[in-house]
Amino acid sequence: MSQDDQSQTRGLQRNRPEDVGALATKVISVLRDRQVVGRDGARQFVLDHLMRAILSRTVFDPALVFDEMRGHRLTHDEIIDLYIPQASCMLGESWVADDIGFADVTVGALRLQALLSEANGQMQIDLSPDDSRLRVLVLLPQGEQHFLGTSVVAAQLRRMGCEVSVSFDESMGCLQARLLEESPNLVMISCARVETLETAAETVQTIRTSSIVQPVIALGGAVLDDAEELKDQTGVDIVTSSAKDAVAFCSKSGTAPTSR
Numbered sequence: 001m002s003q004d005d006q007s008q009t010r011g012l013q014r015n016r017p018e019d020v021g022a023l024a025t026k027v028i029s030v031l032r033d034r035q036v037v038g039r040d041g042a043r044q045f046v047l048d049h050l051m052r053a054i055l056s057r058t059v060f061d062p063a064l065v066f067d068e069m070r071g072h073r074l075t076h077d078e079i080i081d082l083y084i085p086q087a088s089c090m091l092g093e094s095w096v097a098d099d100i101g102f103a104d105v106t107v108g109a110l111r112l113q114a115l116l117s118e119a120n121g122q123m124q125i126d127l128s129p130d131d132s133r134l135r136v137l138v139l140l141p142q143g144e145q146h147f148l149g150t151s152v153v154a155a156q157l158r159r160m161g162c163e164v165s166v167s168f169d170e171s172m173g174c175l176q177a178r179l180l181e182e183s184p185n186l187v188m189i190s191c192a193r194v195e196t197l198e199t200a201a202e203t204v205q206t207i208r209t210s211s212i213v214q215p216v217i218a219l220g221g222a223v224l225d226d227a228e229e230l231k232d233q234t235g236v237d238i239v240t241s242s243a244k245d246a247v248a249f250c251s252k253s254g255t256a257p258t259s260r
Helices: 003-014 017-035 044-055 062-071 076-096 102-121 147-159 172-182 194-210 230-234 243-253
Strands: 135-140 163-168 186-190 216-220
Touching (some): 062 076, 076 147, 102 147, 147 163, 172 194, 194 230
């Protein structure tokens, strides 16, 4: 057999049907893995990519990461409401499992906060003052530190057309001054730990006694998974982690402003 014939035979062997079939199977497997839906509808492949980005030892570019996530055909809402919170949960779970250190959790949370700011900055939202807008105060009581979750809720409310301000770890005196100045229609208190419920109840009392017009007060956060009878324990009007449910309750109660 000539050398050309041998080369041709080897080429045919490399491209025999079983090799093509194996390659096709691998491609299909990779594509299937990319479409696996995990936590609350998040695509696991994208979520894993986000986790690698926030835990990377290299410089984190929130604009680049945001563009990459948008490249996976994700909407602003999906990035803010689904992927950022899920990545935050995965950070906490990895720390509890001792897979990462506290420094990694801190850096990862700050990077998610930067990604959230980037996502908010690229959205076209009318934030001009308007008497017909629902005025909402998103409040993180003293002793709580989950700033990212509170920021996500604030972003959701702004996209719903609300006029939103945020209070992080303010003293009762500062909170009283804020309530008198802003007169919110709705106050959403975020609480992650059972140990902070007493402070949350004191915060509710401060809101009740400091507000000229009584707002609806909602309690949400991770504490909803660990405690019962929270409404009676804290004195709030509604217990929910859903911004939409809180706004709907406010509208039904007649507390929300009406358009002129």
